[in-house]
Amino acid sequence: NAGVMQNPRHLVRRRGQEARLRCSPMKGHSHVYWYRQLPEEGLKFMVYLQKENIIDESGMPKERFSAEFPKEGPSILRIQQVVRGDSAAYFCASSPPGNSNQPQHFGDGTRLSIL
């Protein structure tokens, strides 16, 4: 009964590089959500995906950020040309199909540091 798995746990990048964050949802879960947490703040919704579909990306910055959840493999959050302000903890959550009023289960996050 593996939970939501995120890797890497820590990622260091220099300004201008690309960051790729991976998330494998819980078994049986087909909905994936990405959140960002800045220091001393709450979780901010970024994007909601189902297999091969982006359902809601209203929280994603318009440039440099993209997300996918392919038919096979983990969900990927990709940040191109990273800047210092991208330093944050990025959390992935998943939930089973069906009623949206049910808990999301979170991974332990990826802490992204931009040098």
Added chain:
Amino acid sequence: DQQVKQNSPSLSVQEGRISILNCDYTNSMFDYFLWYKKYPAEGPTFLISISSIKDKNEDGRFTVFLNKSAKHLSLHIVPSQPGDSAVYFCAATGHGQNFVFGPGTRLSVLP
């Protein structure tokens, strides 16, 4: 514009006493509310939830109360234990909206 507010950034409680964490929301479309607990360097862990058709939900030491007219919910932990020391996030959703999280309250339970 914060739709979910947790006005107390921190709270200290003596072990064995009751901890009361508060949360206010502004969006009347929210109909499902959750509390998560978060330890440092870990992801949030789901604790307890409540639907807007209820005003109370209890699970062991944890009870969530919902006052719809005041758009207010609270989490009661009794008795509080040192292991309860963590950051607690309130979250709300409803009608297909995404989860909206509050900024969190850091609870310290003193032995």
